[in-house]
Amino acid sequence: MEKPTILVVNDDGIFAKGIKTLIEVMVELGNVIVVAPDSPQSGMGHAVTIHHPLRMRKEHFPVPGVEAYSTSGTPVDCVKLAIHEVLKGKPDLLVSGINHGANHSINVIYSGTMSAAVEGAVENIPSIGFSLLDHSADADFEACRSIVKKVASNVLKNGIAKHTCLNVNIPKLPEEEIKGIKICRQAAGYWSEAFERRQDPSGGDYFWMRGKFENPDKGEDTDQWALDNGYVSIVPVQHDLTAHHAMSELNQWDL
């Protein structure tokens, strides 16, 4: 069998530590093409660039045999450029990450990492977003290697339901302390925000967003529960946002 073509994207930028680990694992599984932002794009959600032109540049990537490009766009732009301008077709697998920081629960809607995976799912490419629960730029991704390889191998072997991708979050634990992998639903958590108001040297106000994640959802079938209890969480993700349960009530309105 021919080796699969694997597209690697992320949102922390092409020079982040997490994408390097992801690429090193993927070269064991297939032919790797990297198309990633030239600067960090965390929190970009499903943003696309329509009012500015996009730049793309070939990069020398420090993993042998890997073709890599950086772009001035968002993670979703990277997926679109990869399909239409680099590969001129669809890869067999799309992997995004490994994100420096959690993308479980509601973070899936803010996350550039996951939006790249969702964009893959829109295109019906088997797609996975990987995130490690460690924000730091020099996070230790060693324990992720075997998990990433296991999940990606399963996706290559089994495929995923149509237009669905996987949101994989990995706890910040040494490999031997990780208890296993759980299939979960997205916990109903949210961010409780506050802004820090500061003044510039000319006396003008500006604001930094600060947030605290809250999770009132006590279900033991959630990604939050799995991560809190030492498991890797996998949530299958789709992009039909219709609230079907709300439709019968709306049909009774006087419209």
Add this chain to the structure above:
Amino acid sequence: MEKPTILVVNDDGIFAKGIKTLIEVMVELGNVIVVAPDSPQSGMGHAVTIHHPLRMRKEHFPVPGVEAYSTSGTPVDCVKLAIHEVLKGKPDLLVSGINHGANHSINVIYSGTMSAAVEGAVENIPSIGFSLLDHSADADFEACRSIVKKVASNVLKNGIAKHTCLNVNIPKLPEEEIKGIKICRQAAGYWSEAFERRQDPSGGDYFWMRGKFENPDKGEDTDQWALDNGYVSIVPVQHDLTAHHAMSELNQWDL
């Protein structure tokens, strides 16, 4: 009864024609606060600003009695700033738009207009995104007035299911040709993209994203069908992206 507090946001920027129409209708229903981007933010999806500070400025808005602020942030940033820094609490209603251009079907995930409404739903604020199927800066929003008022009045009267918002799309038709309002599901459409490659004066390549919307979903219960047939579409929208139908299969994997 005290007049409700209504927060108005958009993604086309505070000086767009669509938000002015929306504000003019909302002042008939309650006390209006506007917090909107200082420049167009179309296609920003659920982006939030975390690596840059945010600016916010009081604006003189040409509708009497309306308090208005522009911000340097995304539509979602505007909602967060409005709640935490302007209102210091939650409004009774959040309306977003009226967007210059369609946000039905898959556009909901790329749309800044709808992300602002989803952010409202996350906060459990009754929220509505309005869009007119006309991209032009000088689109005619007259036919929208009665529809916007009818939908917003119903939401103020009936409330919406918890953590759910409404995605309202209005066809580009004279008022008398609009056949009515339909409650719909999101059509399974997608964008078929291409990039236009150009060269700058120094010979460097850059790309403009171009796209064509495709809809293979023939259901007569979709927003696309309603709009194609002269109806206003309303899709209730939620943000749990879990693909519950995919979970049993994943639980059979060798992980």
